[in-house]
Amino acid sequence: MSRAGSGSLPRYIFQRIVLVIPMIWVILTLVFFVLRVAPGDPVSAALGSKVSPQALANARERLGFNRPLIAQYWDYLSSVAHGDLGTTFSDNQPVLRVVRDNGGATLSLTLAAFVIALAVGIPLGLLAGRYRDSVADVVIRMFGIVSYAAPIFFVGYLLQLYVARPLGLPTSGAAGPFTVLDVHPKTHILLIDVFLTGNGADIQDVLRHLVLPAVTLGLLICGVFIRLVRVNMLTTMQADYVEAAEARGIQRGKVTWRHAFRNALVPVITVIGLQFALLLGGAVLTETTFNWPGLGQKLVYYINNRDYGAVQGIVTVFAIAVVLISLLVDIVNALIDPRVRF
Amino acid sequence: MRSLFANLAKPFTQTAGLARWMLVIGVLLTAFFVVCAVFAPWLAPYGFAQSSSHGTPFPKVAPPSSQHLFGTDRLFFDVLSRTIWGARTALEVVILSIVVCVVVGVPLGIVSGFYGGWLDRILVLIMDALYAFPSFLLAIVFSFLLTGLLGGTVVAVSLSLSVIYVPQYFRVVRNTTLSAKEATYVEAARAIGASDLAIMRRYLFGNVIQSVPVLGTLNAADAILTLAGLGFLGLGIQSTDAAEWGHDLNRALADAGGGVWWTGLYPGLAIVLLVTGLTLVGEGLNETLNPTLRRRRLLPVVMPVREPTTSLPEEQS
Numbered sequence: 001m002s003r004a005g006s007g008s009l010p011r012y013i014f015q016r017i018v019l020v021i022p023m024i025w026v027i028l029t030l031v032f033f034v035l036r037v038a039p040g041d042p043v044s045a046a047l048g049s050k051v052s053p054q055a056l057a058n059a060r061e062r063l064g065f066n067r068p069l070i071a072q073y074w075d076y077l078s079s080v081a082h083g084d085l086g087t088t089f090s091d092n093q094p095v096l097r098v099v100r101d102n103g104g105a106t107l108s109l110t111l112a113a114f115v116i117a118l119a120v121g122i123p124l125g126l127l128a129g130r131y132r133d134s135v136a137d138v139v140i141r142m143f144g145i146v147s148y149a150a151p152i153f154f155v156g157y158l159l160q161l162y163v164a165r166p167l168g169l170p171t172s173g174a175a176g177p178f179t180v181l182d183v184h185p186k187t188h189i190l191l192i193d194v195f196l197t198g199n200g201a202d203i204q205d206v207l208r209h210l211v212l213p214a215v216t217l218g219l220l221i222c223g224v225f226i227r228l229v230r231v232n233m234l235t236t237m238q239a240d241y242v243e244a245a246e247a248r249g250i251q252r253g254k255v256t257w258r259h260a261f262r263n264a265l266v267p268v269i270t271v272i273g274l275q276f277a278l279l280l281g282g283a284v285l286t287e288t289t290f291n292w293p294g295l296g297q298k299l300v301y302y303i304n305n306r307d308y309g310a311v312q313g314i315v316t317v318f319a320i321a322v323v324l325i326s327l328l329v330d331i332v333n334a335l336i337d338p339r340v341r342f
Numbered sequence: 343m344r345s346l347f348a349n350l351a352k353p354f355t356q357t358a359g360l361a362r363w364m365l366v367i368g369v370l371l372t373a374f375f376v377v378c379a380v381f382a383p384w385l386a387p388y389g390f391a392q393s394s395s396h397g398t399p400f401p402k403v404a405p406p407s408s409q410h411l412f413g414t415d416r417l418f419f420d421v422l423s424r425t426i427w428g429a430r431t432a433l434e435v436v437i438l439s440i441v442v443c444v445v446v447g448v449p450l451g452i453v454s455g456f457y458g459g460w461l462d463r464i465l466v467l468i469m470d471a472l473y474a475f476p477s478f479l480l481a482i483v484f485s486f487l488l489t490g491l492l493g494g495t496v497v498a499v500s501l502s503l504s505v506i507y508v509p510q511y512f513r514v515v516r517n518t519t520l521s522a523k524e525a526t527y528v529e530a531a532r533a534i535g536a537s538d539l540a541i542m543r544r545y546l547f548g549n550v551i552q553s554v555p556v557l558g559t560l561n562a563a564d565a566i567l568t569l570a571g572l573g574f575l576g577l578g579i580q581s582t583d584a585a586e587w588g589h590d591l592n593r594a595l596a597d598a599g600g601g602v603w604w605t606g607l608y609p610g611l612a613i614v615l616l617v618t619g620l621t622l623v624g625e626g627l628n629e630t631l632n633p634t635l636r637r638r639r640l641l642p643v644v645m646p647v648r649e650p651t652t653s654l655p656e657e658q659s
Contacts, residue, residue, distance in 0.1 A: 281478025
């Protein structure tokens with residue numbers, strides 16, 4: 001990345017962290033102005049037409065909408081810097097509480113999807129790359145392309161029609177009503193809370209609700225991993241060191257396993273960071289398809305209510321999450337692969 | 343003219359086996375949908391928002407029959423007609439958004455790469471930030487703005503798609519410009535007194551534009567998915583303005599619990615097939631144009647029969 005750097009790890013990490021700040025600032029600025037340019041008065045849009053003009057004016061005053069744009073912008077930036085994401089207009093909740101109550105569901109969904117995508121995608125990609133142009137390669141590549149080409153909500157729709165109905169799996173929500181009553185919110189992540197409660201039937205219920213959404217979202221990313229691992233495998237199989245290993249008479253299987261596979265997997269870590277952005281986008285669609293009580297579904301709900309405060313707050317959270325994850329991945333990458341630092 | 347055809351056929355002539363097949367299938371799939379889109383008024387039995395014909399209203403959520411080959415949906419619309427008209431909407435949106443991307447991204451990339459300095463830094467920062475942000479969320483935010491300004495029209499949705507792809511064009515073009523401007527022919531052009539504008543227009547543009555087709559095809563596939571995603575969330579085109587597959591699937595989802603399959607299956611399949619087609623074309627182009635992945639067709643080499651250098655005299659045998 002930074003060719004001028006001295007190559008030391010702390011220095012690289014420091015440079016990377018410094019780069020994060022302008023990045024977040026640009027996104028926040030963009031979101032702020034896009035939402036301000038959007039037509040319609042946010043206050044009357046959120047409160048509806050039933051409210052009297054006097055109440056509207058009061059709300060506008062309280063929310064600071066009659067102040068100059070630049071002052072509002074400054075307020076927004078400084079409150080984000082203080083960890084305050086504002087409140088929603090339509091139901092007057094702190095955005096942070098919305099994030100706490102719904103972020104856990106999104107987190108468990110995306111993590112489960114990642115596990116499925118990696119468990120399916122990496123072996124298939126390695127297989128396809130190792131046996132290039134064989135029948136297995138063709139089938140796996142087509143699977144990869146089609147699983148990427150199939151929109152999330154279509155996969156979800158098919159699963160609901162042809163899998164959920166025969167198997168009796170739930171297609172809506174994260175848990176049954178009785179489970180929700182049973183579980184005490186400790187971490188506000190249902191998947192963890194239910195294990196803390198330790199009731200077998202509840203755990204089963206939560207996992208049954210998780211299966212279909214996680215598979216749906218996992219399939220989307222799975223295609224990406226297949227393509228990536230396959231192409232990396234192709235390039236490493238052609239690399240000089242693989243040829244050298246073969247020339248030294250090392251068995252073919254051993255060469256593939258020890259020399260090609262491992263090096264083909266290094267870029268996967270980088271891409272996991274990039275895929276996180278794709279996953280968050282996909283999570284919005286998966287959550288809507290399966291009525292999953294996550295942050296993405298909330299975002300759509302607030303957008304349809306034209307609640308500017310909530311949309312701004314949730315988008316800010318997503319932006320910060322994505323940037324921080326990519327920072328984390330870059331640091332992990334630099335720890336494993338010294339070439340990155342130089 | 344001949345060289346144009348030769349260039350167009352290059353992906354076919356330079357690939358072999360699997361890569362060629364994928365390219366052919368991709369082109370066929372894409373062509374099928376282009377035909378549907380162009381000839382939609384003649385191919386579709388009904389209009390996309392038509393709920394009755396000759397005074398008789400269509401049935402609601404009726405299974406496929408001879409009258410309605412793909413059945414009807416909960417708004418009394420004919421599913422086959424909407425699936426065909428949907429191709430037109432998809433094509434309009436994709437073409438419009440890619441044209442906007444090229445018109446905005448390519449000049450910005452050339453100028454940024456050519457001049458460098460603070461303008462370059464600011465543009466790179468903005469584009470990187472846009473690129474790092476989840477593209478679908480960006481599309482949601484911009485369609486929130488643009489459908490508010492312009493209504494749920496094709497133009498509004500196309501523009502919000504453009505926003506998420508412009509950074510890619512900018513990056514690619516800027517990087518090619520950076521390396522191309524060091525080339526000797528640019529130096530020569532400068533030596534004979536060509537202005538900056540002339541250098542950018544006549545010497546850099548032609549070099550830089552070559553990376554656009556692959557990017558365009560791959561973006562087209564992604565754009566169709568994003569368009570459908572926005573439609574599914576109800577943020578895209580309204581169903582009375584145009585037929586849009588994603589929005590149709592949203593309505594179909596409500597029927598899935600009752601076992602109604604025809605309202606969602608056909609628009610869904612249309613998306614899968616078209617995106618698959620475009621992806622195959624993009625991958626095929628990539629495999630021919632990207633030398634690290636390329637596997638050229640190997641022509642069989644016939645070795646000349648090796649003649650003995652000194653032939654034995656006949657009379658000795």
